[in-house]
Amino acid sequence: MKKVGVAILGLGVVGGGTYQTLVEHREFYLKTQNVDINVEAVLDKALDRLMQLGVPEEKIAKSIDEIVTNPNVNIVIETIGGIGVAKAFVTAALSAGKTVVTSNKEMICKYSHELEKLAKKNRCGLYYEASCVGGVPIIRTLLDGVQANRIQSMMGIVNGTTNYILTKMAYEGADYAEVLKEAQKLGYAEANPTADVDGYDSMYKLSILSSMAFHTKIPYTKIFREGISAVNGKDIAYGKELGYTLKLLAIGKNTDKGVEVRVHPTFIPTSHPLASVNDSFNAVYMVGDALGDVMLYGRGAGALPTASAVVSDVIYAATHSDIKYSTFKNTENADKSVKFISDFSSAYYLRLSVDDTAGVLAKISGVFGKCGISLIEVSQIAHKNKTFRVEDPNRVPLVIVTHKTTENRINNAVARINALGIGEVRSLIRVEQ
């Protein structure tokens, strides 16, 4: 039986859940993993929170120094979040030779190289399963479950807040602003929702996951990002009619031509396994060259689901002496000359509001023809389905779905259509199969 001491920095939602999980499961881990994991110390300024969690007074550390100099602390858990203090504390812990387990996606996305270098130098580990998709073991899977494959693509619903909002909009026909307000009231969205709804959170996670999947560093600055704040309920309803479901997807593709990484609202066929991932559930769908399609589904956030990932990393670190530095492998062995594709290919859904006069359709189709874009579907959808309201009696909504084309081509077509003077493109949504 092995004895391991841990310290927890930051006892908020995830840190508090981690403390509770470790305390409540101590006997269970002793029995099933042959390891005795003891919380030696915690660090948090909010003493009332520590009281509420029932942390014994003698375990409350006064400073990070007290923790990194404590010889009984083997593993430091960082659940503070953000860069400043979190990075300073993690740096101190690694410098003192303590293995670090963190749930901090922004820090790992931006500084994994620097931190892994430090970990390697000090012969300790750096684990971050909890940084992506909460309790779903996607990082362990990439490292040790599907590593026999060249991963060709990944598509993930990796943010619970936006998935909750889009699910509500789809099932209740509610407006974005209305659902966001409700989500904030329920604690599913922050008072300042930017990190979630504008796709930053998904972008950090995609950077981490695609770097591991494609064995090369994918900087977040290379990721095309578009959030959900401009999503219109009408498009969700029209899409449903055409057999599509709208999700905020984090997409990575590794093709012969280069790597393509993007976060944006995406229509997928309603029969796709990702289409039925609802509410705050998350999922990652990948294609490996041997394995084919594989999907992991589960809770992407929340105190206990995220604690599950933190503590699974702690147990892994406590029961394995080998450390596999994932990012390090990337820098040292990967092809440095990765080509990133910004003018990526996609199919597109467009909603236009156009004059209700003869010849309009011919003019619009003509623009697509001249831009070299083929169309799958052109539909005056509100005329087909009488439940859709038409707001302006002189205008009609027109929905178009294209075959695969490129960003440059579609943007060119949109500009030309808007210049015709017969209406305008109101929405442009990418479509994946």
Added chain:
Amino acid sequence: MKKVGVAILGLGVVGGGTYQTLVEHREFYLKTQNVDINVEAVLDKALDRLMQLGVPEEKIAKSIDEIVTNPNVNIVIETIGGIGVAKAFVTAALSAGKTVVTSNKEMICKYSHELEKLAKKNRCGLYYEASCVGGVPIIRTLLDGVQANRIQSMMGIVNGTTNYILTKMAYEGADYAEVLKEAQKLGYAEANPTADVDGYDSMYKLSILSSMAFHTKIPYTKIFREGISAVNGKDIAYGKELGYTLKLLAIGKNTDKGVEVRVHPTFIPTSHPLASVNDSFNAVYMVGDALGDVMLYGRGAGALPTASAVVSDVIYAATHSDIKYSTFKNTENADKSVKFISDFSSAYYLRLSVDDTAGVLAKISGVFGKCGISLIEVSQIAHKNKTFRVEDPNRVPLVIVTHKTTENRINNAVARINALGIGEVRSLIRVEQ
């Protein structure tokens, strides 16, 4: 960079796929895993198959002795299947200190304790990710991804053949016998389909997976088993009408009262994530006490998906010096006095064929009442939906869904109803939420 030599025993579907994967990805593993995996030797009597795979003549071993005495062979891959030769060869390899990677579910289900004891004695590893759910990394997940949790339950679609048959029956309204014949023609079902359709394959996998999930040996002899050969297309259609989808599920539950393990056709709500796992796809749905619901989905069979699991194990063994014996942990640390529940609780769907006369419903409801079983739904379903044919003008089909009760109670109720002389119970199908 590490050099590792492997030998493959049995170059059939999975062994052949493994050979191809290792040869084709050798450079890729060198670059991404920093390990050079060389196929040193293969063993198979079918020389024409080896020629077809392009195995160089000098790599073809003449006997297992030649392989276990070869100092360049570090890892032996067993993809023969069954017990006899496979177990003898695996025993020889482990005895010689060679780490073994196997896809053999029957052997692992029946002899994992004996083989792990031997592996431990000889300080080598025994890996068997490929024995369950093909390329889906369910074993790695149980060992190193969700180990922070007490797993409370698992429900799996772990056999591709039966899922293909049930999907066809559901979508095409075809009969069992007809679909089985078609599946055999396409190579999805064996000439002797017993292992798949009678649930033996699912039973072996459930034994392995629930042993790992519940940290105690679950012998296959404790598993209640019922196959799909008696499934009637009518029940699939009636179930659909009631919002249920029929799947062959491998179910394990670990409750305060004991462990309950069973394989049988099961109705689940059509909105359940497992309900949309179609064709030969597999999935395992688990509930952990911290993590909540989690699902892994992917290809449960086939040459390359299964090779993905075999080769991922080979890479793991080649890049980690720590060996975690999963079954060993169970025997040494688990509670020896596990209680198995045979009289388990479930909700039930029953289809009866009864006389079309007044008072029949009252008599039948009376039996359920006397047996202490509450009903959720009683429906003369064929009267509600005119597309259902009624075969006997004097008889009507009656569909009943019960609340949770026990096996003993429901069997008692069925016997009493059949004794009434007013009709009989034609189908009894368990229902899970």
